[in-house]
Amino acid sequence: xxxxxxxRLFAGAGAAAALFLSACARQGATVQGEEIHRLYGIIQxxxxxxxxxxxxxxxxxxxxxxxxxxxxxxxxxxSNRALVGFFAFGAVIVAxxxxxxxxxxxxxxxxxxxxxxxxVEAFQWEWTAYYLNEGIFTTGRTLKxxxxxxxxxxxxxxxxxxxxxxxxxxxxxxxxxxxxxxPGHPNTFTFTPNKIGxxxxxxxEYCGLWHSRMTFVVKVVSPTDYAAWVKDKTLHAIxxxxxxxxxxxxxxxxxxxxxxxxxAIPAGQRLSLTVTNLDDxxxxxxxxxxxxxxxxxxxxxxYQTGRFPGVATRSFDVTATTTLKPGRYYFQCDVHGxxxxxxxxxx
Amino acid sequence: MAVTEARPKPIAPEPYRRRVLEWLTxxxxxxIGILYLVNSFSFFVIAGVMALLMRSELAQPGTQFLSARxxxxxFTEHGTLMIFLFIFPTLAGFGNYxxxxxxxxxxxxxxxxxxxxxxxxxxxxxxxxxxxxxxGGAAAGGxxxxxxxxxxLGTGEDLWIAGLLLVGAASILGAINFIVTIxxxxxxxxxxxxxxxxxxxxxxxxLLVVLATPVITAGLIMLFADRHLGTTFFSAAKGGSPxxxxxxxxxxxxxxxxxxILAAWGIVSEILPVFSGKPLFGYRGVVLAFLLITALSFSVxxxxxxxxxxxxxxxxxxxxxxxxxPTGVLFFIWLxxxxxxxxxxxVPMLFALGFVAMFLIGGIDGVWMAAPAMDFAIHDTYxxxxxxxxxLFGGTVFGIMAGIxxxxxxxxxxxxxRRLGLWHFWLQLVGFxxxxxxxxxxxxxxxxxxxxxxxxxRGWNTMNLLSTIGAFVIGLxxxxxxxxxxLTLRKPRTAPADPWSGNTLEWATTSPxxxxxxxxxxxxxxxxxxxxxxxxGTVAEGDGT
Numbered sequence: 001x002x003x004x005x006x007x008r009l010f011a012g013a014g015a016a017a018a019l020f021l022s023a024c025a026r027q028g029a030t031v032q033g034e035e036i037h038r039l040y041g042i043i044q045x046x047x048x049x050x051x052x053x054x055x056x057x058x059x060x061x062x063x064x065x066x067x068x069x070x071x072x073x074x075x076x077x078x079s080n081r082a083l084v085g086f087f088a089f090g091a092v093i094v095a096x097x098x099x100x101x102x103x104x105x106x107x108x109x110x111x112x113x114x115x116x117x118x119x120v121e122a123f124q125w126e127w128t129a130y131y132l133n134e135g136i137f138t139t140g141r142t143l144k145x146x147x148x149x150x151x152x153x154x155x156x157x158x159x160x161x162x163x164x165x166x167x168x169x170x171x172x173x174x175x176x177x178x179x180x181x182x183p184g185h186p187n188t189f190t191f192t193p194n195k196i197g198x199x200x201x202x203x204x205e206y207c208g209l210w211h212s213r214m215t216f217v218v219k220v221v222s223p224t225d226y227a228a229w230v231k232d233k234t235l236h237a238i239x240x241x242x243x244x245x246x247x248x249x250x251x252x253x254x255x256x257x258x259x260x261x262x263x264a265i266p267a268g269q270r271l272s273l274t275v276t277n278l279d280d281x282x283x284x285x286x287x288x289x290x291x292x293x294x295x296x297x298x299x300x301x302x303y304q305t306g307r308f309p310g311v312a313t314r315s316f317d318v319t320a321t322t323t324l325k326p327g328r329y330y331f332q333c334d335v336h337g338x339x340x341x342x343x344x345x346x347x
Numbered sequence: 348m349a350v351t352e353a354r355p356k357p358i359a360p361e362p363y364r365r366r367v368l369e370w371l372t373x374x375x376x377x378x379i380g381i382l383y384l385v386n387s388f389s390f391f392v393i394a395g396v397m398a399l400l401m402r403s404e405l406a407q408p409g410t411q412f413l414s415a416r417x418x419x420x421x422f423t424e425h426g427t428l429m430i431f432l433f434i435f436p437t438l439a440g441f442g443n444y445x446x447x448x449x450x451x452x453x454x455x456x457x458x459x460x461x462x463x464x465x466x467x468x469x470x471x472x473x474x475x476x477x478x479x480x481x482x483g484g485a486a487a488g489g490x491x492x493x494x495x496x497x498x499x500l501g502t503g504e505d506l507w508i509a510g511l512l513l514v515g516a517a518s519i520l521g522a523i524n525f526i527v528t529i530x531x532x533x534x535x536x537x538x539x540x541x542x543x544x545x546x547x548x549x550x551x552x553x554l555l556v557v558l559a560t561p562v563i564t565a566g567l568i569m570l571f572a573d574r575h576l577g578t579t580f581f582s583a584a585k586g587g588s589p590x591x592x593x594x595x596x597x598x599x600x601x602x603x604x605x606x607x608i609l610a611a612w613g614i615v616s617e618i619l620p621v622f623s624g625k626p627l628f629g630y631r632g633v634v635l636a637f638l639l640i641t642a643l644s645f646s647v648x649x650x651x652x653x654x655x656x657x658x659x660x661x662x663x664x665x666x667x668x669x670x671x672x673p674t675g676v677l678f679f680i681w682l683x684x685x686x687x688x689x690x691x692x693x694v695p696m697l698f699a700l701g702f703v704a705m706f707l708i709g710g711i712d713g714v715w716m717a718a719p720a721m722d723f724a725i726h727d728t729y730x731x732x733x734x735x736x737x738x739l740f741g742g743t744v745f746g747i748m749a750g751i752x753x754x755x756x757x758x759x760x761x762x763x764x765r766r767l768g769l770w771h772f773w774l775q776l777v778g779f780x781x782x783x784x785x786x787x788x789x790x791x792x793x794x795x796x797x798x799x800x801x802x803x804x805r806g807w808n809t810m811n812l813l814s815t816i817g818a819f820v821i822g823l824x825x826x827x828x829x830x831x832x833x834l835t836l837r838k839p840r841t842a843p844a845d846p847w848s849g850n851t852l853e854w855a856t857t858s859p860x861x862x863x864x865x866x867x868x869x870x871x872x873x874x875x876x877x878x879x880x881x882x883x884g885t886v887a888e889g890d891g892t
Binding site: 025026033035036039040043046047050051054055057058061062065066067068069071072073074075076077078079082083085086087089090091093094097098100101102104105107108165166167169171173174176177178179180182183184185187189200202203204205206207208209210211212213215280281282309 | 415416419483487488489493495496499500501583584588589590623624625626627628629630631632635654655656657660661664665668669671672673674675676678679680682683685686687688689690691692700703704707708711714715717718719720721723724726727728791792793795796797798799800801802805
């Protein structure tokens with residue numbers, strides 16, 4: 001192979017690698033994601049230039065300067081001028097790159113007046129999204145059913161992201177976006193989905209045992225479909241119906257799910273409650289509320305146990321139930337909210 | 348018939364027992380250096396097997412080899428051991444053996460402290476690994492051990508903290524020893540600016556250790572106190588914040604990355620000139636770049652925290668991009684050193700060239716993530732896993748292997764087989780790229796890191812399978828390396844004092860060197876005293892004595 005042939009080979013290999021990588025970068029299914037995709041392309045161009053330059057010089061040196069005779073090579077110790085040049089090269093690249101990055105960042109961080117206002121809660125190992133304007137929520141069942149959240153296309157969605165326990169991360173690959181859910185530090189961000197579709201998403205910050213199963217689905221739908229979904233989801237009491245079977249109840253929490261979604265006790269009796277927490281190292285508790293709305297608003301709690309980590313079993317003598325009138329109430333683990341809840345019936 | 352002949356009592360103690368005792372109590376920097384290398388490569392085997400287990404699990408969707416619980420422990424221990432018990436101590440082992448030789452000293456400044464800082468390592472390492480037999484298993488919080496998850500975990504986490512405190516103490520003691528040795532023990536004529544570049548890299552590393560490691564030590568103690576003494580440093584519910592842990596961790600964690608690569612840059616900057624027949628193009632430039640990177644590395648930590656949305660994005664973005672400037676200078680200096688040289692492709696040179704080619708990719712990957720908006724798309728995905736393996740494997744491990752092939756004859760008096768070395772190099776190069784290049788694609792396709800399993804419909808299957816095949820190719824290359832070492836150690840000591848036509852003082856003494864290192868030192872009038880002596884004819888080339 002001649003010299004020119006070699007150069008073509010290097011250039012071709014570099015171009016192929018660049019194409020290979022760019023083909024894999026997602027386009028972005030939000031207005032912000034498209035901006036990030038553009039930034040990816042710009043960095044790609046600069047990176048390909050540096051990569052091809054350095055690797056070509058390296059391979060050229062390897063081929064051209066192989067030792068062929070015993071004559072000593074020139075002893076060159078380098079010069080200050082060359083050094084200045086080396087520093088200047090990198091400085092120019094940074095000077096070009098940094099403004100592009102900042103420009104994209106300012107677009108991505110821009111907050112628009114949102115149509116959809118969400119509070120998204122992350123916990124081990126599930127998601128719950130509360131639609132604050134519509135008064136609905138959506139959640140999943142850990143290890144069984146991922147949360148499915150719908151968003152209307154072309155409308156800015158504003159998310160307040162909180163964590164109920166450890167660090168998590170809201171990551172939708174097709175939106176080219178992730179943000180941490182941090183205990184005690186709510187994060188807010190806005191994005192505008194602009195392509196109808198179903199997008200797989202999941203927690204990206206390692207959060208313990210079932211991190212890999214903490215997935216969710218974002219469905220971007222037309223405004224009419226969104227309205228239908230909201231109607232369908234409109235807040236309703238959780239759980240079915242069940243009959244009392246004495247005044248002693250044994251509940252088991254496993255993988256952030258209760259063993260039942262309905263508890264019934266006879267009116268006017270104390271409840272002998274046993275809670276077994278099988279989730280190693282994860283806190284749970286048991287709380288009774290007048291209704292799910294009250295639980296979300298955190299007002300009027302009727303009873304709560306202390307929270308305790310698994311694996312452990314605790315028993316409680318609940319006297320608060322003696323004064324409850326017959327009717328439907330609501331129970332949940334206050335650590336995990338509506339994702340771990342059911343109907344509490346007094347008959 | 349009974350044999351009544353009386354056996355003469357041995358005059359000396361059992362040679363075997365004496366030899367073991369000698370190794371256990373030695374304060375000779377060369378023996379301690381060998382202990383470092385043996386210990387490090389033992390942990391490399393353990394952590395490497397863990398890597399193969401992880402790749403086996405991830406080859407296909409579904410759970411085949413490791414449960415989620417086991418996987419989480421294995422990836423935590425893999426990262427911890429590779430970083431703290433393999434890469435860093437290997438570089439420290441080279442430092443122990445070669446810094447005194449390269450500066451013409453008799454030993455390290457504090458030989459007993461040196462022995463202590465070595466012996467803390469296996470103790471700390473075994474403490475970390477012992478988590479596997481503890482109740483609840485080994486630590487499973489990742490090597491970053493983010494709070495508050497790390498406050499939930501079981502006994503394995505306490506063993507992890509205790510082990511790292513020991514390893515941290517070891518590295519701080521070692522770093523002080525290096526700094527004093529380099530500043531105070533140099534031979535006459537060995538000025539700072541004539542010092543071999545590997546010594547400069549060790550000095551820069553030691554400065555980082557002394558400044559950054561106490562920070563993580565404090566952080567680990569705070570974490571322990573949160574877990575057992577009722578403090579609330581990292582607990583949001585009680586007035587602390589999980590973000591404090593991340594700041595403390597990464598204030599150490601980013602300089603740590605440079606602790607893991609500076610000495611590899613040093614090794615490569617020694618090897619490229621020797622096998623090009625030219626001096627380093629811009630010795631001062633390399634020293635300046637090392638010092639700039641050391642200083643700048645303390646201003647970039649929060650680029651690991653862009654996705655928290657809780658740090659000053661433009662500041663950490665620009666400092667991170669700025670640190671690529673001196674790093675880029677190193678590449679140009681290496682290329683200019685090769686330029687118009689007479690390149691000899693011995694095995695150490697191949698690994699050094701492989702280092703330059705692969706570390707470049709790791710460095711370029713990092714530039715994407717330095718832009719916060721881009722980081723939002725690829726942070727915590729396999730892109731990051733690709734990036735830091737191109738830096739720490741493509742970079743440091745290639746550098747370490749270059750150092751092993753380069754210095755093995757000096758340490759053992761025996762030359763490693765070139766034939767097996769070539770097999771090792773090419774398989775490692777191919778296996779490495781096959782393992783880690785597909786991870787870029789996985790990251791761009793949205794595969795998060797640290798997941799024990801993935802759904803089959805995410806489009807990640809092919810790249811994961813390729814990556815697993817690559818991992819076993821790396822495994823094969825390491826087997827060949829092990830065979831090479833074992834076969835070579837059974838051969839007689841025939842290596843000459845200076846098999847590669849080296850530049851620096853370790854090549855002016857026998858292979859291996861006598862306990863006192865040098866019978867006589869050559870005149871030190873430049874950064875290449877052995878080159879000068881060879882030119883003046885005072886040392887015969889290839890002289891075996």
